[in-house]
Amino acid sequence: MTIRPVRILLAEDHTLVRAGIRALLQSLPGVEVIAEAGDGREALRLAEIHRPDIVFMDIAMSGMNGLEATTRIARDLPQVRVMILSMHANEEYVLQALRAGASGYLLKDAGTAELEVAVAAVARGETYLSPAISKQVIEDYVRRVGGGQGGESPFDRLTPRQREILQLIAEGRTTQDIARVLNISLKTAETHRAQLMERLDIYDVPGLVRYAIRIGLVSPDH
Amino acid sequence: MTIRPVRILLAEDHTLVRAGIRALLQSLPGVEVIAEAGDGREALRLAEIHRPDIVFMDIAMSGMNGLEATTRIARDLPQVRVMILSMHANEEYVLQALRAGASGYLLKDAGTAELEVAVAAVARGETYLSPAISKQVIEDYVRRVGGGQGGESPFDRLTPRQREILQLIAEGRTTQDIARVLNISLKTAETHRAQLMERLDIYDVPGLVRYAIRIGLVSPDH
């Protein structure tokens, strides 16, 4: 007997990229790309029709984005697994994807060998995350899921004090400055800063600034 | 006699996407992908070595971005043409690319047929722009070029070296790291950093990061 091939639906809005990834997927043994979608809504529609084993889903798509589509697929078609295709190893994105019900999170700068591993893992019903995604993220997730928690905003990841510190850092205040503004000792400000970095798994100031901008704590202007 | 194939260097930082596009390019008749680069600096190096006919260049790459690399290639290797690969039909990007000396601007959501047309056009020495790019943009460009000089971009405020340094800082590289990446001494990297701050009149790292984001040198994600 022949092994049943893994049937894949590929959702990605950039045609060229989609065609490229399709070519890669089809070069893998036991993999069949049965349909392509250019946005989340189409992905949803095609998933209902074809019931693929795996949907390869880009996050950034216009119309309906990949996370929204993932949520619906996970709810309505539980036998269909979703592999998120993303450019960002960003913790927030990964958590959102997993919360939405994705079975895998594959970075676009993964190698082709990794692609094969990822497909096989998800096809077996496992969860696959690109190795570049930090352990911290995974542990956070497991802990949270274990705790039976629900909605999570990026804001909840930090204590109020830590958010204050983060905002001040992103605004360009030095740690000394922060201590003065908040009326705490330099040492305390340093500790907050360190714990904040630990919490976000971001260990450099530029990374913190970009994160603060992403979650809207500060704007690139000013 | 056989027609000499079009030799292409492919610069794109996401391995998976790169592999995909490579597969597409190689499926075209008369096209040969002779090398791949994962960032702008490598693209520059490989372009010098291989002298490809066309460099397919992604804009958003870490380390040295595609526009910077394009500028240098256009200056140092005029016989090598650069085809920008971009996700955005955004006017500002297109203009910057053309100003940098690109011979083509291909959107990532182009079709594979368009890919073939684009390669052929640029190989013949023509300029190719994806049809989705508005006529307005093209007219603007022509007018500007025809009308002599004009546009002052925020980029012009910094030397190429300083832009490199700024981007690396905003990406979270330490000064040591930067020195290593650019193969200069720590002291030199420190000097560049200081002169850069002087030039922009911004004396803190978070401020530099926000500036870099404003002018599009890096994105808050990444």
Place this chain on the structure above:
DNA sequence: TTACACAATCAGGAAAAACCTGATTCCCTC
């Protein structure tokens, strides 16, 4: 009610980074 996790506070000392003040070389322009 004790035990425990966690937020917020603080410190000493080592290590690293930034800052200040120079200097040289190269190349382009006037």
Place this chain on the structure above:
DNA sequence: GAGGGAATCAGGTTTTTCCTGATTGTGTAA
């Protein structure tokens, strides 16, 4: 051929970060 800007480098000081602790209060789960 003099001047100026860009890129390179260094010594030494100051500042900041990093590592490894500790204490207090508060809410919560055993």
